[in-house]
Amino acid sequence: MPAKEISRPCMDCKDAEIVFTVRKRQLCSDCYKRFISYKVHRRLEPYRPTKQQETRPKILVPLSLGVSSAVLLRIVDDQIQHQLAKVFSKVFFDLHILVINPSSNININSSESFDQHYDALLKEFPRHDHTRLSVHDIFDYIPDMKEIMHEYAGSQFSDDSSLSNEDRLAAFRGSVSTASSKADLDYVLLTRLVAAVAQKNKCQTVFWGDSDSRLAAKALAGVSKGRGASMTWQVSDGMSPWGVRFEFPLRDLYKTELVQYASACPELSDIVIPEPPLSDNVLTKNLSIDELMIRYVQTQGAKYPGIMSNVARTANKLEHPGFDDAAGCALCGGLLGNTKRNTGVTVTSQSADSEGSQFCYGCMRSRPDPMLN
Template sequence: MPAKELDSPCMDCKDTESVLTVRRRQLCGACFKRFVSYKVFRRMEKYKPPRNPQDPRHQLLLPLSFGVSSSVLLRMLDAELERQRSKNFARNTFDLHVLVIEPSTMAGSSVPYDRNYEAVQKIFPQHTYSQVPFHSIFEYVPDMNEIMREYTGPQFTDDSSRSNAERLAAFRAAISTATSATDVDSVLLTRLVAAFAKQSGCETVLWGDSDSRLAAKALAGVAKGRGASLTWRVSDGVSPWGLQFDFPLRDLYKAELIQYESVCPELAEIIIPDEPPSDNVLTKNLSIDELMMRYVETQGAKYPGVMANVARTVNKLETSNSGNASCGLCGGLVGNVKRNSGVTVSSQAESSGSPFCYGCMRSRPEINC
């Protein structure tokens, strides 16, 4: 009996009905998953099994925001470990530690996530999970209170008798503009994740940033004067804290990750949908990060290749070995940085006991704009 003729066969396997159009190719769900997995795991080839079975496995940390990108990355990493176990590998190539920064402790986030956190542990039980509040940065970065006092200047008073949550809220309230507040929040979040990773014995942080997100971060970073730190904020490389920062989703667009979610129904229990951007918000009230993300999402749909080249170009930058001092807040370099930015901070900042880089100086309360 002849096989049933397909209306739109998958262009890879030829024997299944296609369900998705990906980069002008009609693919079925299984072939699409293979396509995405290939894009991800070719970026992780360095995490191979140790030659000596007695050597410890790679310890990787994945910050999970319950967004599409980090949730999809978790699902793919879990599937890879399951594949290794099914092939009777002597041992898995890595252990995965999943970190959740409690969304309720972040600015502008009041979405409940308890069910999502329970669901992710139930669906992917093979990994280690931790959740910490944003204000635990005082615990993981012991000198953070001193850094904050110096950063905000004499007009800010840190009351050590208050709770860590109240102290962090007071510090963030001292930063008035949307761009500066978003910028500093991003810096603090990175510091907290890096400190947690080091304390947990992890060697690498796997960030769930898509190509679209990396392009927006690159454009925003340059606009905010953080060009010198793009070698680890946007590119795979060693961070100022000695940890490797990797972006396995850097070859995938956000739209493709949303497609991946559509063929993995279990992710619906984990992902917290993004709130649609409001058209009623004045541009002047948006941060640079939000403006760049909106720009990339709208233009990326029309010209995906152009947006992809933004992140790829940044990935070619070289890490500076100029020996400049590190910024007390973000860990970036202070002073004139060759190759990447060419920006020189003021002599006042350079002579400070705990200097800050140009990007952090722009977000300080007394000079933000």
Template sequence: MPGKELSDPCMDCRDHDAILTIRRRRLCRNCYIRFVSYKVLRRTERYRFRKGIPKTGPCKLLLPLSYGLCSSVLLHMVHEQMEQLSKPHSPPGFDLHVLIIEPSSISPSSPSHDRAFESLKQRFPLASFTQLPLHSIFELVPNLQHILPNYAGQALADDTSRSPKERLDAFRATITSATSIADVDFILLNRLVIAFAKSIDCLGILWGDSDDRLAAKTLANVATGRGSSLTWQVSDGMSPFELEFSFPLRDLFTAELQNYAILFSELTDIIVPDTPLSENVLTKNLSIDQLMMRYVSSQGEKYPGVMSNVTRTANKLQASRMSTDGSKCALCATFICNSEGVLNPTRSTNDSPSHQFCYACDRSRPGLS
């Protein structure tokens, strides 16, 4: 008997009706999943086949999860790979640890996600899960509790008798501009993730940034004075923190990840949608990061190739060759360098080396932002 005639055959397998369009190709469900998953597989296979990695058992990788679209989809894809690796005669693979920084500890308006946390552990049994509040950064990075009062200066009356949460909330309240708030929060989150990864001996971190998110981050970092950090903030490779940074979703757009998530009910139950930015919000009330994300989202629909070129160009950048004496910024923990080869010239040379801040961090300080 002749096969069933398809009204809209998949352009890959020709066996099923196409349901989604990706890059001008109409694909069925299975072919769409295969296409998107392969983009991630290409970025993580070196951990499976131990390319350049000591073969002393599975290496540990950390995946920070925010309950957002991108990190949730990345977890789903990587866990699918791990299920394949758990079969006999497969490469040794890797151990996946997932870190969730309690959303309510970052923003009081965010609800608790305890139920989602339990669902995650049941749905992804091959991964290990840890949930921490943002103020646990004082436990994992002890010297930070002395650095923050120095960074805030007279704007903060630090009281050591208060709880870590109260002390951190008081510090964050001293940062006033939207851009500085986003910048400092990113630094705190980044340091907490890195410190946790080191505490459990991880080889690297899998960040859940899509192509357009990386493009927005590239533009925002240049605008905020963090252009020298692009070589590790948006690029695969070794970071200044002795951890490998990998961005497995760098070849995929947010819209493509949204289509992937729709195909799996377990993802739609976990993902907390981002609150869309109102067009009525004044630009002065938005951070540079939000402005760049809005720009990339709107222009990416019209010119996706242009946004991809932003990310690809940034990925080709090499680390700065500007001289440095090895000193690191006390807040963001990256190297401080300039053309004279001295510490950040915006700070007094009489300051303690442990309280020196890089140019970008100095710009976000209370009273200067």
């Protein structure tokens, strides 16, 4: 058989054409996927089972059906299949897939063909337990949500529990005025829902699909929103206030690298919902802080990737607070702003019907209170 003619051989295997360039390495498709997967496997090493270990930990993987979380699931699922296929290899953990329906989350616009994307996901990853929810299902998972909403929004808002969960959430969101505060609230509710689903399904850990770029944007936005104190579990690996560990196995990878990875996996094309491209014609004042930071990191990160990874890496070094003896914010679980241990910011509420001490500084900032917004 004649030897394969390769005009530009891959730097690793030397046996296939170059398809991708990653961190100055020119690689074929398979070697590129191996390079990216390795960065995730390294993060998962602590899950290697010990001889004494009798049960496997259960991990919750929340998916929005965006590129990053789909790539994370692909890599982790491949690793499990590989471990199952080997005689002497033990499987590190079991997965529980949680899909959050984007039609209920205003950050994502595409909903028409969500069912098709979801069906494609189940077809490709049939071996794991799975749950599909909308953000408004939070009322079923967190029974004291009614009281929390009432305390948070004050007398301007009254919850009508005879409405559907969807309408109750829409009314609550409607009480919050600015785009930034709405986006902030959406993220807090999403995090609470994911943690509650993990608890209910006895998952010890959540694997979030945030890339290095996303973590940098979260760290920068969190500080601007007065949420510096909760950065520990929103961008660094460790325990969350709800007794579930939060881990970010994609933290060593840029978003562009994940997009490239997905392009090398044809089976993901039916699963991933394409993101609308960032438009240049959007008025900055209409964007939330989170959207602004994502834009900033995407444009600047393309020019200076090292700076963005530094932001995420530095944030990952933040020391985790102990949650046992500290009172947590009723809404986001963060340490309270008017206790000594936190950011040094004291929050005193001006309105007569509010209970300022129940909520942290970040949540007070997003609250429908004219004195604070």
